[in-house]
Amino acid sequence: MKGDMQSIEGAWFVVSDLYCLAACQGEIVRLHEIEDELLFCLLGGFGITFEHGQSAYVTIRHLRPFSGDWKEEQLFEAILAALMQPQFKPRRRDGSLRRYRFPKQKASVIVKARQWVRGQDSIDERLLQLGSHKDRRRFLTECPGLGFKSASWLLRNLGLGGGLAIIDVHVLRALLDAKRIPDDVRIPRDYEMAEEAFLAWCDELDAPPEAFDLFVWHWQRGSLVSK
Secondary structure (H helix, E strand, C coil), rough: CCCCCHHHHHHHHHHHHHEEEEEECCCCCHHHHHHHHHHHHHCCCCCCCCHHHHHHHHHHHHHCCCCCCHHHHHHHHHHHHHHCCCCCCCCCCCCCECCCCCCHHHHHHHHHHHHHHHCCCCCHHHHCCCCHHHHHHHHHHCCCCCCCCHHHHHHHHHHCCCCCCCCCCHHHHHHCCCCCCCCCCCCCCCHHHHHCCCHHHHHHHHHCCCHHHHHHHHHHCCCCCCC
């Protein structure tokens, strides 16, 4: 489905109604959802495909890492042991399951994120009290393991990130292909510059950012949803 920018914009107008409907959410913030979505986002990110992160999330979620029942060292060892097992999709070409990449790093980050969550009085109320999407994102980036992209992703999944863009490698490549950002832009260093360029593109197309970046993500991966 990849192609020039005229093609991607033309495809957007064909499927825009479908993507706008899929991306339309209200505010759904509840504490257990924040913890679930935080874990999901922490297990994704750089070097991890969506499918691989999702598979790891399904396994690690059963450990309930944000519950009050764990000692930090025990939690680290439990997460590490799970991530070291060859039990994650997508399968390799020979049909075998994969191990998770960066298991020690991710286990450590999740333990630190748990410490941060437990040190907050009320994350759900705090998010709803903050007046802007960027203020909410700035607050979430205080959590270990969350940068601008993952914090934007978390807010989007909670229905609170409509004014933000999720600039992952696929959206970044689309921006580069469209000559909307310089070739030397780097993420995470230039995240806000790339985000502003993407939001300007959305304005030109009258496209909600939460729908258009999902569309671009599918387009770049060759998995476009059609009517």
